[in-house]
Amino acid sequence: MHGCGFRCAGIILIAATLFGCDKPSPPDSKEAVRPVKSFIVEQADASAIRSFPARIDAGRKADLAFRVAGKVEQLSVKEGDHVEKGQLIATLDITDYKIAYNNRKANFDKTKKDYARAQELVKKGHISKMDYDRLEAEFKGARSALESAQQELNYTKLTAPFKGVIAKRHIENFEEVQAKQVILDLQDITTLEVKFDVPESQLRELQPDRESPESRRRQIPVKVRFSDLPGKSYPLTFREVSTKADAKTQTFQVTYTMQQVDDVTILPGMTATAVVDLSGFLNNGQRHLVPATAVVGDSNLESRAWVIDEQSMTVKSRKVKIGRLLGSRVEILEGLDPGERIVTAGTPFLLEDMQVRLLPDREQAEPRTQELNNQ
Template identity: 45%
Template structure:
């Protein structure tokens, strides 16, 4: 593998996907028949506002029945307290009254909670993005009925190749130079500043790209909804290689081995003699199957990435053709 200089001073454009910063699929915690939806798709709701409800008839009947049973058990328990003090009933009979009182009280609380579960409220302020069920349909407990999106802050997701992944860093809000921004075809002359949120540490198995999540304030005068697409521009012309100003080279983890002191080293190939010599390096974080080398490598160095554990200083090596697979124990 030949070490290449990190990509600097360029502008890259990536297709982006708009998502709501917070999103939830709302469901009832009990089964029942949908009596009403109070909002349509696209309407805004406030936190705690009622958005849908089930027919409460059956739940109300259960509640009334358990309330009557509880009232009777409570009355028996209160009479038993007076009787046990006088010795009219045994302690064992009183304990049975107490157990019945507590059991019916728990049943009443469960019925009251189930009755409350027939009302579905918004956990946060947002927009009804989708309705999965119509009125008068039967739904099962925890079956999604509504999708709620918080559009007060949007997320933009892009897939970044490995070579650029380490250069996507947090931007300074006070910096007037836009490093990462989004554009839309309908307003191509406007740039919308993005802020870094998080980055996946595992590459996609098929594309070998890393998902980067950015955040964007909802633009004024422009409707941006979850599911829309955008173009994300990453301008690296004013970026440092990393926060400390050092250059980081990504090499496969198989290229890193240890010397006698267990310090990290890499085998460097001399292109003239096609022999190898060890070189001490300093390493950083590991991302996917690669390790970041912060010191000890230069552009143009050719490193051994297969069979590094079996090499010795001055050992001749040969380059493998693209179609040839590396042996597990090279000699």
Template identity: 30%
Template sequence: MSGKLIPVLALAALISSCSQPPVKEQGPRPVKLAEVVSLNRVEKSFSGVVSPDQFSDLAFKMSGPLISLNVEEGQKIRTGQVVAEIDPQDFKWEFEAKKASYQTAEAQLQRAEKLLSKQAISKQEYESTEAAYSNAKAAFEYAQNQLTQTKLRAPFDGFIQKKYVENYQKVQAGQGIVCLINPNKLQIQYTMPESSINYFSNPYSLYVEFDNYKGIRFKAKVKEYVEASPDGSGVPVFLYIDDPEFNLDKYKVAVGFSCRVILHVETGSFNEGAVMIPISSIVAGEGNNNMYVFVYNSQSQKVERRQIKEEELLGKDRVVVTEGLQAGEKIVTAGATRLVDGQQVKVLTD
């Protein structure tokens, strides 16, 4: 870190030379904001994408020609809904044959039980009839199950992301028919360079900011990651959003949406609570030691005038502040000199 300690008087003179006394105004005043950055925190940003946390390639357990595939990509379906069906005729014949054999074996077992009670047959003959019944029952239940599985049903609510086959095509056992995705169970996927994976050994926090909701960050946690890069391109990391403010009914996020993953790593290089702010955000008040900034409240869209204690200049336009601010707060960087405490403002994006 390269820096230079700035006497309070010098900094006051520097700022007050380009500031004006605040002027009370009516109505929101346009301002630009910056985030207060912790000097005990390294911030890294990665490109991410929304991927499904629950998905399934649905397939039949037997081969046969498709006779029904009445879903389209993007279509919503419910649990138990029939997605596709293969020709059941051969399985119906097999089912009827096994059913007849089962019914015959059942009748024979009932007759054998009566004969055994009258000691008209031996115990060995009865056990042989009982074994034949058990085999016939198992074959019948298997045929029944096979017939039921000629219809492919959705195991959970979701939507069809992709169709792998077309109707009337002959499919093989285990061949993917459609990909079903649960839109309510999402995860974030991004790739981290191998050189950065050691950040996870320090105290850290993760946030996700979606491209279609700029400026809104949601807390996230690591779900899993691979210890080493499988192909040399980086380490795949999967996150889940655990922020109570994140609601899919309010924030329309879906599979394939782009986002930014922000990683904050605590380093402990400066005194606890030290933050960095742009010098343009500081306004000089009356007296040499009276420096303050305007902190933005996103709920009320108003600003709060807050006194700070500056410590050190970083580079040409950044100042170390040791009292009055917390990392993550938003402060005014343009338009501050004409604000008053409690004034409503309008935030300019650029």
């Protein structure tokens, strides 16, 4: 909050400097009309709505691979198939692994018998303790080798670790595969993840209340919308937020979850829009966000905004109380009402009761939603 205060103070100081510098005197003609860019102050709840491009991901996913190499003998699933936990989905040719198992089994049987005889002979003193230890070690080594062979034989079968859907199949039957080569992508889409990137300035608004047992983020209403489903939105539940910014975009990834819905198919990889409603958490919803260029400083370094009287098309300056600087916008805590039109460009050249005209819409600032997304 202190950092934002410094930045807001910087805006006021710059504006005050502009007031104090020499500038062209206004025209002598009382009929002179100054063209200005303007902005209509929105309702507090509307100004606290954030929209972010989002992407859908599976709630749980796994890349399936064999732990041993071999030729695929059977691949019993295709893309889009639903599988149950523990279901057999692929097998390798077991010929080589069976031969290795039988060889180690024969060696195990031999060393087991030798070790059993040695136990009797060492008791009677017919063999030395050294020979007994050697036979015992050979037996234990053969047992471990047999267990390893059995494990490799088991690894020739691939089963589903959880209930889900086969998202992608990377191989076909009878292909040779290497150990740990991904052959199938499995996804659980009963729960979906909605991920979106949040700029640093807006991440602060989502910071948890560390004095409360429950994170503040969990209380903020967040919904997801899809462009091809007008009028529909689905509630989300907070899961996690990254604590390291992306090196390229300097944004933080936020993850929410949603349950799969019955009325429409939502799949991983789809795009959506996450809508965050901060109206109930920012100064009790009583603040407004306006372009930072609308706030100027007077000779006493007090923050002021120029309000347009749309009946007479004249302007008057009004004292306002500012809060934090959020991207290209600043919080107005007091001094402005919803629906009022304020000047956003040309403020250093305005005088009290000066007549103005509004620039056409195409020359105004970019739409609010796009600006908020770029904060």
